[in-house]
Amino acid sequence: MKEVKHVVTAEEQGTRLDKWLVDQTEDVSRSQIQAWIRDEYVEVNGKIEKSNYKCLEGDEIHWSIPEAEPMEISPENIPLHIVYEDVDVIVVNKPRGMVVHPSAGHETGTLVHALLYHCHDLSGINGVMRPGIVHRIDKDTSGLLMVAKNDKAHTSLADQLAEKTIDRKYMAIVHGEINHEFGTIEAPIARDPKDRQKMAVVEGGKDATTHFKVLKVYRDYTYVECVLETGRTHQIRVHMKYINHPLAGDPKYGPRKSLEIDGQALHAGHLAFTHPTTKERMAFDQEPPQEFLTCLDEIEKRT
Template sequence: MPDKYQFVIQEEKGRIDKVLATKIPSLSRSRIQELVQDKNILVNSRAVKTSYKVQKNDLISVNVPKLKPLAVVPEDIPLDIIYEDQDVIVVNKPQGMVVHPAAGHPDHTLVNALLFHTKNLAESPEGFRPGIVHRIDKDTSGLLMVAKNAFARESLETQLAQKTNKRLYLAIVHGNFSEKSGTIEAPIGRDHYNRKKMAVVENGKDAVTHFTVLEQFPKYSLIKCQLETGRTHQIRVHLAYIGHPVAGDPLYGPHHTLNGNGQFLHAQVLGFEQPHSGKWLEFEAQPPQIFLQQLTDLREKSD
């Protein structure tokens, strides 16, 4: 059965999504906006827009349909597998592919492709992300390690927690640097004003990103980033925070930017210990063609 709520507005003011987010903490503002758009939230028995500002004595009715459980099914989607043994798979994820199913992306994900490739993936507590021990954003390309069994999952997750693995990213960013390298140490949490975004916030989780400047062009730079922690959108948030947002980033960057299919961010190097043998494994994948072509164009403009 769906959840149902009713409220009469007394002293509350502002947009309907903001007001309801305080009254129903279990719902995010983005989820409330979806409910408004689907006419599952009515004001005085009438549908409204997400920009509607509540009025005193408004009767607000909220109907929250139960979300259908995600059914993860194998899909025959090509994979660029860099390495595979009895414990792990290292895959080069293309830009534009979501890592695992979620409410807005129920299929065509990396997990769907992995399940078609092999039946041996470590179970996950949630059920919809078998094998996944870390992730990269949809429009970020590059290397991911995948666990094929419970022992491997525990080993890889421990390495991530203890920061003994290696993760290097390439990024084209806005602006030029006066320094050759640096460290960004700033806590990251959910943005207070937009739940789809992360931000540097006072009570966020510790986050550390090291960067090295590789090349500089008019208005842009190519940098290498090394993650010490792995927070959601960490590189994108940290670089925007210091005034050098990733080029092409639709969420944290400026509107006037380089043309592409999202942010110019690539997970280039991945290193970790093989779960059973303890042998150090390290892999490298070159950026996608659109990234390399953009670098060529920037170099030509610099001449």
């Protein structure tokens, strides 16, 4: 991890944050810089700012960037559960344990490797490491994910995400008994200042809103449906921990003693969007995997 700090000079005042960073780095594209800012590797005076932030004299800018390692992406014959496919989009049901795109420590076996074997035409907007990937779900989160097969489709789907017109619903098993039917969590999320490997509710972080509905209350656990209004990293996991109802099995944000499940009990069960070409509203639903359902059976027996 490369960490750099710099103080903005009088001559640099008024420069956009992303442009300023381009000027400070070598052989790094503006789109990559914007990805760093979006992924919250960049702080201005200890706070997260957007790419279009205008730098002020005296601003202390700190960025910590993982060292880039050359990586070749080759297609891999990995089975995929394809829920829907046409010339523009693919909707897949990602299994638990599969990483969406290559990164340090996950050079093979990702969803991208499988997609490249299945489909040679994927959008190139997100570069060689993330072809077709419009949005992500965590490694141990299962469920529905949309993939763009061309740049036109990618732009349309990304715009829908930004405009909050894509519906995403998640099923989750959380610790504790929630005694009300609905809830909304509005709390800004940023990298945890005490642990850069985690996200947390942090003043000055990016706005984040999660709505939830209680599906069933068990002894010591609650089965909930979460609806994302924003799509921050680990949003549901961080927000549910914030209200003292962390996800069962979550190794990063949950308690050590939990249900016997490998990773957080979280499933992306519903996805709806407007088709980039036909403009038809499309909706998909997928049941949680067996491991998730087994956990529900186990806590049902205890109740």
